[in-house]
Amino acid sequence: MAKSRLVTGLGVVATAALLTTGCTANAPAPSASAAKPAELKMLYTTDEANSAAVASLIPQFKEKFGIDLKIDNQPYDALQQKVFSEFASGSSYYDVVVVDTPWAPALVQNLEPLSPYLQNKDLNPASAESNVGDFVPKVFYDTAVYNAESPVKRYADETAKPDVSAIKNAGFDVYGLPIQSNVAVMAYRSDLFNDPQQQANFKAKYGKDLKVPTTWDEYAQAAEFFTQPDKNLFGTTVMAGVGDWATDDFKTLLASFGGDGTLVTQDLKLAFDSPEGVEALTYYSKLAQSGHVPPGSTSADWGTTAESFDSGLTAMTINYHDLKLGDNVKGGTIGYAPVPKAKAAGPHFGTWMLSVNKNSKNKEWAYQAISWLTAAEQQTTMTAKSLHPSRSSVYSSIKSDNPMAPFYATLGKSLEVGVGRARLTNYTEVSHEVAVAVNNAATGSASPQDALKTASGKVSTLLKSAGY
């Protein structure tokens, strides 16, 4: 009896020792000063940045680091208020905070600059500098690279392969690692585009082959062709309701028609009340009033346009995520393509990043957490939950037999040419004024010229009142 107890006891000790070493054997080594916490706390969003994908990694994180990752999820508005109030109160409660690009200029001085961590070999055992060179360059520079003293500035070459030393030498730093890259992509009903009858009808009507639009003229024509209100089918969507979505639609067109899609340049010049802006908004308002978009498009947001497409109401749409046709759409299939262009490509994009709270008591561990969560291996795992990766290698690794491959291929291509937002501390208000202009033009209550002129005056006042 005593012997069996001894054996059992030894077994328990041996198992515990094995488990302990097993848990920490592959964990990166932190500096001597960084005591290992029992838990890391992360403030994260909900569906906007695919919380389910990140949550799915919690067990692996625990296994890898021996630390519990506690994630608090908040919907967008509540999250923004929570993030700002955490920093305003100097709270150290959250070690990791998710940051959306419009907030970053105001928050950057409260985020931990990551270059010392990225350049610390002990903290990056898997790959030097967390392999930042693998991030899609435009995504990385638009999302995470800031000059904290002058957040409105942008890194000179946003297409260069990310390099921490070069970033430091240019007076910038890295303030987070990108995790969910949202960009405008076009979704279309491939079953309709591939239908021989539709192709023949199109040829008969326009004298040319039906193909997935690559220019805005082709896009408008395809929208016209597919619109059959008697069959409850419309060509495409616009999200012209007052909100950031309307601004984003306009930004995409503005960049595409040769303007500066950021709306306000880093020299604080207004870039939207311009001939290109008028051309872009004229196109948009014509489309909104053409009858080729579903009723209600002038009060639609990104959610309602997705619903319209998903329910089979439209043949095309432009949105920021993959779409799924409802069961009512018999035989429907979806294809993806970059948004059309006129003179250039410039789909609106914006990426969520994981940042380390400057007040955190576990900064090195928090850095390792975000480095691990945004690493290629973890991002690849999270694609099973529809995460939008931020690393080039993840896009390259997605196999063609993956049902999401067409979406990811388009997403990756679109990110490479995406255009972000102006880096302003009051971008939300600027965006609102532009959205009002877009909505007024789309409803026909103001001409594109007048709408943009009015918005321009208001944005100028906003910039002055924000101290620019």
Add this chain to the structure above:
Amino acid sequence: MKSTAVVSDAGLQARPSRREHGHNPTVPRGGKRPSWKKRSAPWAYMAPSMIVLLLMTVAPAIFIFYSAFRNDKILGGAGRFVGLNNFIEAVTNASVRHAFLITFAFVAVAVILEMLLGFALALPLAAQTTANKVGAALMLLPFAVTPAVAAMIFKQLLNPNYGWVGYYLGYLGFPRGIDLLGDPTSAWIVLIILDMWQWTPFIALILMAGLQSLPGEPREAALVDGATPWQMFRHITLPAMVPFIAIAAVLRTIQAFKTFDAFKILTGGGPGESTEIINLGIFRVGLQSFNVGLACALGVIFLIILSLLIPIMLRVIGRQSDPEEM
């Protein structure tokens, strides 16, 4: 003449005598002054709640007044005193003036309609029958629904492509796929209807309770005198109900000024800026751009206007119930 006398009695029952106003209730007539312990006991009982009230309402209010004169940023950087700059920025901004105006217009229209409809519902429901009790319980439902949920449901119902509202309006001759939220006039109608749907029961229940508490004798006397139903309503019921109407109107007005969810969810202030009420602006400036000084200045202006408006309203409505001022 008879009805006036009846009204006076009802009015006197509803309000304390003016002679009592100067009387100190803590000193019994002809008795000696209570001890300090007895006099301070009520304050001791009230102290915990007063401390909570001070911390939760008075302290933030003081902070709002303080911040309204500063250019504090929520994140970093020392703020400074900027005098009336925030107030000047607020009142000289055309969008802000527009927002204040449409807020007042919305409150006026919604509250008046809700009062009328609420009274119309309360009159038949005041009789205490089983059916009325069921009716009153059902009436509780709309204002038991969270405003945000109500707005989301309305948004689905109003969807021009699959919403019920557009479908049935089609039978009435309206165009198919009508986008009620895409036009300023119809968007306002929808917002007011939603508000009425949600809050008319609140008015009706207050007025119903008021009607049930009215003494029966004046009505019986009027019936004996041969008064018509309209005369009874005009000269007996309505005057006696004025204090209840005042309470309902003031409470609802205060609530209506706080409306936010319906506008945020249904229109977001659009089309254009046509439904951009002041609360949406304060939300955006204060909680999305974190321009604390300007948001506080807007809040203070709003508070001052309301502080002036509500007593005036009470005075105007309340006077109608004062027999000496009729």
